Amino acid sequence: DAGVTQSPTHLIKTRGQQVTLRCSPKSGHDTVSWYQQALGQGPQFIFQYYEEEERQRGNFPDRFSGHQFPNYSSELNVNALLLGDSALYLCASTERNRDGYTFGSGTRLTVV
Amino acid sequence: SQKIEQNSEALNIQEGKTATLTCNYTNYSPAYLQWYRQDPGRGPVFLLLIRENEKEKRKERLKVTFDTTLKQSLFHITASQPADSATYLCAPMDSSYKLIFGSGTRLLVRP
Numbered sequence: 074d075a076g077v078t079q080s081p082t083h084l085i086k087t088r089g090q091q092v093t094l095r096c097s098p099k100s101g102h103d104t105v106s107w108y109q110q111a112l113g114q115g116p117q118f119i120f121q122y123y124e125e126e127e128r129q130r131g132n133f134p135d136r137f138s139g140h141q142f143p144n145y146s147s148e149l150n151v152n153a154l155l156l157g158d159s160a161l162y163l164c165a166s167t168e169r170n171r172d173g174y175t176f177g178s179g180t181r182l183t184v185v
Numbered sequence: 186s187q188k189i190e191q192n193s194e195a196l197n198i199q200e201g202k203t204a205t206l207t208c209n210y211t212n213y214s215p216a217y218l219q220w221y222r223q224d225p226g227r228g229p230v231f232l233l234l235i236r237e238n239e240k241e242k243r244k245e246r247l248k249v250t251f252d253t254t255l256k257q258s259l260f261h262i263t264a265s266q267p268a269d270s271a272t273y274l275c276a277p278m279d280s281s282y283k284l285i286f287g288s289g290t291r292l293l294v295r296p
Contacts, residue, residue, distance in 0.1 A: 077228070104282055115189075115274055115286035116229065129283040163228050167282065173219060174284060176228030 075100065077177035079164050085183045086154050092182060094149040098166030099175045105147040106174065107139060108163040116163055122147055123169070154184045187213040189287035191275055197293045198265060206260040206290045208275030213285075215277030218251050218258050223272045223289065232273075233260075265294045 078097040104123045108116035118131035122141035165174040190209045221229035235242040235251045248261040272289040
C-alpha cells in the first residue's frame with residue numbers, strides 16, 4: 074500500500090517564478106495538509122483541504138494557494154517566489170476520525 | 186498566539202537508558218496530542234496519539250503522558266537504542282484536525 078507520494082522530490086526555481094507541488098494521499102485518506110519546514114525547525118502549517126475545500130489556513134500569505142481534486146490528491150502553488158520560500162514542503166494525509174497523519178518525503182524547493 | 190515548546194538542545198543519553206522529552210504548550214486547548222519521529226531529509230512518522238481524557242498511553246517501548254492542567258506532554262523511550270536517534274516532534278491537534286508542530290528535540294543515543 075503506497076503511502077503519501079509527492080512530486081517532484083527536488084526543485085530549483087528563480088526568484089519571482091511560480092511553482093506547483095503535487096501530492097497523492099495514502100489510499101483511503103480524505104484530508105490533506107501542507108507544511109513548510111525550514112532547516113532545523115518543525116513543520117509550519119500552511120493549509121488543510123477536505124472535501125475539495127480549504128478548511129484551515131496557517132499564517133502564510135496569499136501567494137500560497139492550493140487545490141484538492143475529487144480523487145483527494147492535492148496541489149500547492151506558490152507565486153512570486155522569494156528566497157525565503159526555500160524549504161522542504163511536506164504533504165500529509167489522514168482519514169477523518171482516525172489516528173495520526175501519514176507524511177510524504179517532501180519536495181525540497183530551492184529559490185535562487 | 187498558540188505556542189508549542191520543546192527542548193531545543195539535543196538530548197544525549199547512553200544506550201539502555203530511558204529518554205524523556207518534554208512538550209509544553211500555551212494559548213491552546215488541544216483535544217489530542219501526537220508525537221512524531223523525523224529522520225534527516227525525511228517526512229515525520231506518526232508514533233502515538235493521546236486524547237485529552239487520557240493520562241497515559243503506551244506502545245511497546247514508548248510512553249506518552251498528557252497533563253491538560255500543566256499543558257504539558259512527556260514522551261518516554263525506555264531501553265533506548267542507537268536506532269532511536271532522531272528528532273522527535275510534538276504536535277497538539279484540535280477537533281478541526283489542524284496539526285501544529287513544535288520545533289522538535291533531537292535525541293542521540295550513544296552505544
